[in-house]
Amino acid sequence: xxxxxxxxxxxxHNGMNLYRGCTHGCIYCDSRSLCYQxxxxxxxxxxxxxxxxxxxxxxxxxxxxxxxxxxxxxxPYIPLEAELLHTRKCLELIDHYGFGVAIQTKSDRILRDLxxxxxxxxxxxxxxxxxxxxxxxxxxxxxxxxxxxxxxxLHVLEVMRDNKIPTVVWLSPILPWINxxxxxxxxxxxxxxxxxxxxxxxxxxxLTLREGNREYxxxxxxxxxxxxxxxxxxxYGNQYEIVSPNxxxxxxxxxxxxxxxxxxxxxxxxxxxxxxxxxxxxxEQMSLFDL
Numbered sequence: 001x002x003x004x005x006x007x008x009x010x011x012x013h014n015g016m017n018l019y020r021g022c023t024h025g026c027i028y029c030d031s032r033s034l035c036y037q038x039x040x041x042x043x044x045x046x047x048x049x050x051x052x053x054x055x056x057x058x059x060x061x062x063x064x065x066x067x068x069x070x071x072x073x074x075x076p077y078i079p080l081e082a083e084l085l086h087t088r089k090c091l092e093l094i095d096h097y098g099f100g101v102a103i104q105t106k107s108d109r110i111l112r113d114l115x116x117x118x119x120x121x122x123x124x125x126x127x128x129x130x131x132x133x134x135x136x137x138x139x140x141x142x143x144x145x146x147x148x149x150x151x152x153x154l155h156v157l158e159v160m161r162d163n164k165i166p167t168v169v170w171l172s173p174i175l176p177w178i179n180x181x182x183x184x185x186x187x188x189x190x191x192x193x194x195x196x197x198x199x200x201x202x203x204x205x206x207l208t209l210r211e212g213n214r215e216y217x218x219x220x221x222x223x224x225x226x227x228x229x230x231x232x233x234x235x236y237g238n239q240y241e242i243v244s245p246n247x248x249x250x251x252x253x254x255x256x257x258x259x260x261x262x263x264x265x266x267x268x269x270x271x272x273x274x275x276x277x278x279x280x281x282x283x284e285q286m287s288l289f290d291l
Contacts, residue, residue, distance in 0.1 A: 071104030135187025
């Protein structure tokens, strides 16, 4: 861990990352890509020491309230959060100033902040986003070794359901010849139905590989799936978008299942929902893009 003083905390579309880098160890992690210009080792977490102060200043000066997003690049509930409480302190500010939040994680540490998530959702809107990659717990420990397992994440989704907090699942990545099979997709979708998720985001059954994360992914293929790296290189070369050979069949299964269970699956509709601020006291709705 190392600390920096950041110049700002909110992006143009009101997203924030309190940390840079991660220790989850997911073998497919896009955030390792060199295009993000991270100038320190990926597991040496950069902590924005003044993040809470910056956020309070930003929220105090916002012309209108909106949804605040976090977790797109770095999980806000990495192990360091248990010690530093940056995410909790920022949620306290979001609650205090009456903003909404959409928070993405793979960790059941989010349950620590259930009290704040409930208060935010009672007044405005809180959306909890959870990534689900594999139905197989043993495979999960290989693909995502240092984070909550799929069943532990399901428990989070069920707790949110029971507390009337809307949830969105990211069904990704789906790795060719590893978890791109009907049994896996059906298992994940059954979990989503059980948890009564609002929506599931899935662009395609596949993953993306760029310089930086491609090399790390291939190292792990050699370690856990000997011979598979050669098949990837032969099939995809240096392509950015890696689409499963089973994509068409699995996407049809995905759409059919979502439609039958009233789960939103059009990702544009889901993004619009997560970006739209609601003031439940007065019935006001506003997209962050209107700010």
